[in-house]
Amino acid sequence: MWEASGERPVLYADSEGQAGLAGRNPTAAIQLIVRALYWRDCLGSASGGLDAMRSAVPNLEREYRSDNIDLDACRVSPARLLSLLLPLPPTADVLA
Template sequence: MTSSDRLLDLIQTTPEIDLLLRSSFGFDIHRMHCGEGLRLASGAPLEAIAGEVTGGAYFLCAEQNGRRPVVFASSEGEGGLLADDLASALEIIIGLEWRDCLSFSGGGDVKVMQISAQHLQRSRDKYNPDIDNEAAQVAAALSLHMAPVADLVMRLHAAAAKTEPDYIVTDDDGQAFDPPFGEHVEPRLGGWR
């Protein structure tokens, strides 16, 4: 049993952690049907492990050096490497508004991502004052490390930057998904508030 298998089994057998991951962090192990037919551009298969409410999906890649990298593919046709293993991916998922951080990355500029992450964290805390406690509860139950936001941004940037060429997601027709880095530096309407 791999470390990914152990983590997924622990999530499945711990209902309160499963619920927190699903409701607060958009990682739903019961949405395995999301992203059917997707694979890597190399032809390597992807194993769906979770989905999220907007139709995106999380996948495990084939094992490399004892780890199974995690790829995310959105329903809007963006995809790429999230982390080198499931534990690292979950740390990013619970500790960072990672999808918006990538969207507002100025094309992959880590400094822009750091600024975006700070704005996104303030918004996240405002709309869910218990989010830090929920993240800590998930981390404790799954033996994850609670890293500072700045460190998570660096890890996310490093992983997403390795998407090409080995982690490009494609659909049934071989159409490649867009890279994970968005071009925006802040929201179009009103900027960061």
């Protein structure tokens, strides 16, 4: 039986055959997906390390907002539901 606190890595796989680790456990993966909706876009900056990924965040958020995507609204419902189960740390922390 799965436990939320267990260390079960979460793998992300897309339809184009790419795959990778999305979190060291289900909690970390959910936090990443809810807090940083654009987390896959940050991976393009990954070759520059964590600092490069973090510095890409303002540009990515601006890009999403310019496409009329309300990031805050996208986060509210899942965050409200998840706040009962787990904390939602800042974006910079979940990218780490």
